[in-house]
Amino acid sequence: MRELDAKQITDAVAQMCKEAAYYLPKDVYEGLKRGRETEKSPVGQAVLDQIIKNAEIARAEDRPYCQDTGMTIVFVEVGQDLHITGGLLEDAINEGIAKGYTEGYLRKSVVAEPLFNRVNTKNNTPGVIYTKIVEGDKLKITIAPKGFGSENKSGVRMLVPADGVEGVKKAVMDIILHASMNPCPPMVVGIGIGGTMDRAALLSKKALTRSIDERNPMPEYAKLEEELLTLINETGIGPQLGGTTSALAVNIEWGPTHIAGLPVAVTICCHAMRHASRVL
């Protein structure tokens, strides 16, 4: 059985936290540039110019793209033939988050308890960690830091089967119109359809780890992604101050659900759709 030292996980996570904060993925950067070419509003064009310039400065100078370096969402796929030695998986990941956020001069934005005391943990831990056991003897880690300006505008709607495709569109557009200019558009919209309430929400997060240029492999969902993107770009929300580039992409993930249900979750991501992946 293959062995992997927990320290290697910690070091990889620390490095990925920094990379995700500094380097906007190429697909998103190119998406912003395409948006700048087609944007109709002059003030929208000026906002996109600043956003593109910002991405270039952050990358060139190893600086956080946004001051909200997020709560750290971590997707881990553990091969069932892998043996992790020298510590617990979750501890290794959280140590990596603490190391990366401290060494990388990233903002520590996590409070230990949400309602009564709200004391900052001062190292951005704990992360939100999702672990899946898969075939093989490798470990795949994806880091997706999530800012809360956009997270606060996300939502779940528990539809019923009779609501159908039109119901899904209406639920998504309700959430988008309510979010309006607040979640730092141009947005990337992650949608989870099916499962249970919690599974739909998780699918909507996973959708945001997919490239903005990659459509859902099932043609019906790919078409729905395109239709929703068109509708969102017709809202006038634009790049924050009004315009035609409200979203860069809509990514849908779906899963099996109950005969009585049609859960729909929408995670709105700002233009800082940051993530980093590594296989150990």
Next chain:
Amino acid sequence: MAEPIRIHTPFTEEMSRKLKIGDNVLITGEIIAARDAAHKRMCEALAKGEKLPVDWKNQMVYYLGPTPAKPGDPIGSCGPTTSGRMDAYTPTMLEQGIKGMIGKGSRSKEVVDSMIKNGVTYFAAVGGAAALIAKSVKKYEVLAYPELGPEAVARLTVEDFPCIVVIDCQGNNLYDVNQKKYRTLQGY
């Protein structure tokens, strides 16, 4: 975009009343950063009849929690946070003499009413343009609540800090105007 209007702080009501929505502004001088936790503390202090740690007369508040500065830099990345979270505290804060607010996103009716009453202008900086905005910040000094870390109240010395007037002191709203102008959506 029109030529920018240069503003030097302190920011008086007279200066505020001259600005209108869509004005492209470059701010030079001092602005004060405060966000969620600091607003809560200040409003609790006022409710108890205590004095605030900062004199807000003719000040501009910037809704900000920066990343830590790298060695040799005055500040880390420092873009605006969502202003709407401060709405519950804002009318109370505007009574303290604040004449400008810098953030991003919409404001409540109560805030706009208080802006009209007090002659206050609301500016938006570009959300997420945090590494770029940092270039216009020359100095960062914590003034109060250092234990709040990135949420401490701090003075920023800025030079040509870029922002745009989104709600003026007559209550005109650039978000509403522009969103209507570019909206082609039907049926939703």
